Amino acid sequence: MTYIPAAVLAELGASVTAEWTRRAACGGRARVMDPPMRKLDAASRNRAIAVCLGCAVLDDCRTWVMTLPTKADPGGICAALTESQRAQRRKHAKTCTGCRLVLPGTEFHGNPREPDGLTPYCKACSQQIRKAARDQSTR
Numbered sequence: 005m006t007y008i009p010a011a012v013l014a015e016l017g018a019s020v021t022a023e024w025t026r027r028a029a030c031g032g033r034a035r036v037m038d039p040p041m042r043k044l045d046a047a048s049r050n051r052a053i054a055v056c057l058g059c060a061v062l063d064d065c066r067t068w069v070m071t072l073p074t075k076a077d078p079g080g081i082c083a084a085l086t087e088s089q090r091a092q093r094r095k096h097a098k099t100c101t102g103c104r105l106v107l108p109g110t111e112f113h114g115n116p117r118e119p120d121g122l123t124p125y126c127k128a129c130s131q132q133i134r135k136a137a138r139d140q141s142t143r
């Protein structure tokens with residue numbers, strides 16, 4: 005898949021806010037992030053990853069790209085990860101029903117009643133829910 009500069013992705017993905025994509029270090033650097041030869045050799049991969057590691061919006065970008073299904077992945081280096089690293093992470097990840105972040109399974113409590121053995125809400129969201137319930141009961 006051809007690499008689409010993050011600034012353009014703002015128009016494509018509903019979850020992408022234009023605000024952070026305007027600060028993307030890869031804007032206008034499509035050839036660095038996804039070289040046309042398709043085969044990323046180690047040197048070009050490291051060059052692209054270095055762009056991401058110096059990017060002010062790496063966290064926003066990673067949150068966004070890891071929420072995408074694999075078939076919608078932009079390709080190339082994105083969020084300091086290769087396409088296959090992202091696919092691998094998605095396999096071991098789960099979307100929280102509350103915050104909608106894609107997180108590793110370790111970020112969820114176990115629940116044997118759920119089909120995947122994990123609670124639908126991540127640990128942070130579960131904590132917030134419990135706190136809200138406590139606050140409500142003490143009113």
Ligand code: SF4
Binds near residue numbers: 031056
């Ligand atoms: S982290 Fe990398 S791919 Fe994401 S916006 Fe920044 S430079 Fe672009």
Ligand SMILES: [Zn+2]
Binds near residue numbers: 100102125127
């Ligand atoms: Zn959550």
